[in-house]
Amino acid sequence: MSSHSPAKFTPVAIGLHWIMAAGLALAFGVGQYMSGLELSPWKLKIYTWHKWLGVTLFLLVWMRMAWRSTHRPPALPATMNRRLQKLTEIAHRALYVLMVLIPLTGWLHSSAAGVSVVYFNLLPLPNLVPKDKALSHLFETLHQALNWTLLVLVLGHVAAAFKHQFVDRDQLMARMRP
Ligand code: HEM
Ligand code: HEM
Structure with missing residues (x-):
């Protein structure tokens, strides 16, 4: 995987990485803020x-995965041992x-709560499950738990990026720089 490996991510991969990072941070912040509000x-x-922002991110991640599966990323630095490379993957x-x-x-969660999503007031999305209180509560809990898992992983991800930048000084960040 070393000799044919590109030096950088493609501009599309870089664009999607940063647009999604910003969008996820915004969706996370808005989600936290809104659930504490009075009706x-x-x-x-x-x-x-x-919901519109979340559905947009849902569309983007499928495009990103399609792009990723057809465009090889740069190989991880050879200074990382096999176990660390595996862990990163x-x-x-x-x-x-x-x-x-x-x-x-x-x-x-929205479907089970009986609230349909009309994407940007234009495109009605189908309800994925029938209205059901217990199911709605289950998906709400899952939505929250997965969000906290994402937060922990992203903090680790950012810490790793900073370690590459300031401790290893291996130019890894440059591969994802716009
Ligand atoms: C300040 C925040 C962030 C920094 C500094 C950062 C930095 C990076 C860097 C340098 C890489 C390239 C790693 C390599 O060369 O192999 C990368 C890849 C990646 N980042 Fe981030 N990132 C940030 C936020 C996020 C967020 C919020 C997510 C969302 C979940 C994310 C998801 C990913 C994924 C999935 C990859 C792997 C790309 C691939 O191989 O397809 N990043 N990030
Ligand atoms: C990647 C995209 C998304 C992120 C990062 C995100 C994040 C969050 C967060 C952090 C919360 C607050 C959870 C808490 O109370 O601790 C939340 C709540 C919520 N999210 Fe999302 N969300 C996303 C997508 C969506 C989508 C697509 C929908 C529906 C179509 C949705 C519907 C909701 C609802 C209804 C709540 C409120 C739950 C309640 O009643 O407290 N989210 N979201």
Whole structure:
């Protein structure tokens, strides 16, 4: 995998990485903020925007995975031992899985709560499951738990990136720089 490996991620992969990082941070912050609000028109509005943003990220992650499966990423630095390379691969895979499951459980939660999503007031999305209180509660809990898992993983991911930058000084960050 070394000799044919590109030096950088493609501009599309880099663009999607940073757009999604910003979008996920925003969806996370809005999600935290909105669930503590008293019922009001503002709360309903912000819930709707949270869902539209989340569905957009759901679309983007599928495009990103399609791009990823057809465009080889640069090989990890040879200074990383095999175990660390394997661990990195698993962590990146887990990030992709979470980027799929989080919006999916949000959508399932809304469906089970009996609230259909109309994407940007234009495209009605199907309800994935029938209205069911227990199911709605289950998906809400899952949505929350997966979000906290994402937060922990992303903190580790950012810490790893900073270690590469300031301790290893191996130019890894440059591969993902726009
Ligand atoms: C300040 C925040 C972030 C920094 C500094 C950062 C940095 C990086 C860097 C340098 C890489 C390239 C690793 C390599 O060369 O192999 C990378 C890859 C990746 N990042 Fe981030 N990242 C950040 C936020 C995020 C967030 C919020 C997510 C969302 C879950 C994310 C998901 C990923 C994934 C999935 C990869 C693997 C790309 C692939 O191989 O397909 N990153 N990140
Ligand atoms: C990647 C995208 C998404 C992220 C990062 C995200 C994040 C969050 C977070 C952090 C919360 C607060 C959880 C808590 O109370 O601790 C939340 C709540 C919620 N999310 Fe999402 N979400 C995403 C996508 C979606 C989607 C696509 C939908 C629906 C179509 C959705 C529906 C909801 C609902 C209804 C709540 C409120 C739960 C409650 O009643 O407290 N989310 N989300």
